[in-house]
Amino acid sequence: MESHSEDSAAKLLRAQTHTGNHVLKFIYSMSLKCAVDLNIPDIIHEYGKPMPLSKLIASLKIHPSKTCFIYRLMRILTHSDFFYEHDVTENELEVRYVLTDASKLLLKDHPFSLKYLPQFALHPVIINSWFQFSTWFTNEDPTPFHTANGMGFWDFAAHEPKFNDLFNEAMATDSRLVSSMVVEKCKSVFEGLELLVDVGGGTGTMVEVISESFPQLKCVVFDLPHVVGDLQETENIKYVGGDMFEAIPHADSIMLKLILHDWNNEKCLKILSNCKEAISSKGKVIIIDMVMGNKKEDRELTETEIFFDMVMMITFNGRERNEKEWASLLFSAGFSNYTITPTQGLLSIIEVYP
Ligand SMILES: C[S@@+](CC[C@H](N)C(=O)[O-])C[C@H]1O[C@@H](n2cnc3c(N)ncnc32)[C@H](O)[C@@H]1O
16 A cells, blocks of 8 residues: 555656656757857857866856856756767866757858757747647637737738848758758759749758759749849749749749648648649659658657647648648649658658659
């Protein structure tokens, strides 16, 4: 009887720890954003060797009364693998920090820098949407973003140039990494194409990298007028403003990178049927998006997929899809066949044929 109640107490305490841990998970992301705001990854990088805490503190533009708190900020970020303690020592001020692979990606000048990701994902406009999550369940708004900001994401971006620039920068950094990887590892996807339209192509980062590797390929970046309006065309890249729900420029191939996960099935069917009209019978649509559940054994990847699915629901009324859901969508839009090539990261390439 006694041991039974001890078990129950242990279970309760474990449940309490589990709940506390999950309620407090935002502390990881806010601490990371704080470190990026304070420029900590770049300061450690520029030091060129393991950086003692005392030197790090001396390099930061912070109020003298706050220097004693930096060790604790660094401790949580070391725990979450963004920094590494070079020589573990009892004396806090002698602790020396180096970057990990994850914090190297937050450096300003890293070619695939993700420095805008925390700035965008933790922007008050986005965070306020999360505060409206439960209210949204009780009203008719399409997304918590609507409830928080009085309009949908794309209208908001069109009216707020600074927010729009931050979003486009965050997307462009993702595209730099994905495009280099796709061009290197999945060259065959683009071989033999003559004209590629990148629908919802943002500021054109993806096609810039593709067209460097395929100089014979003509590319069109098609996006909303406020996104492409001021961009200068080059010999191989044209920018066209428009609405993909109205019509899409004709091409032998169309790319949709991180577009369909922004929309519900009904809107995706409209986009896909406009794509089908825009390509010839020998053309194809190249979807670069997530296929959920492909690598269930990878817990961190699965968690990230689920996080993204929630972000799509809260922000855009969109969703991430598993292979069955993709197949159903593509066949409902009238396409006859598709192939999926997973990449090593979160995204897959789905080549879709009429
Ligand atoms: C998630 S972003 C993806 C950007 C880019 N493909 C990438 O992966 O970096 C979605 C893009 O769709 C564009 N978009 C939204 N609604 C659109 C519409 N009705 N017609 C054309 N583009 C649209 C947005 O402006 C934005 O650039």
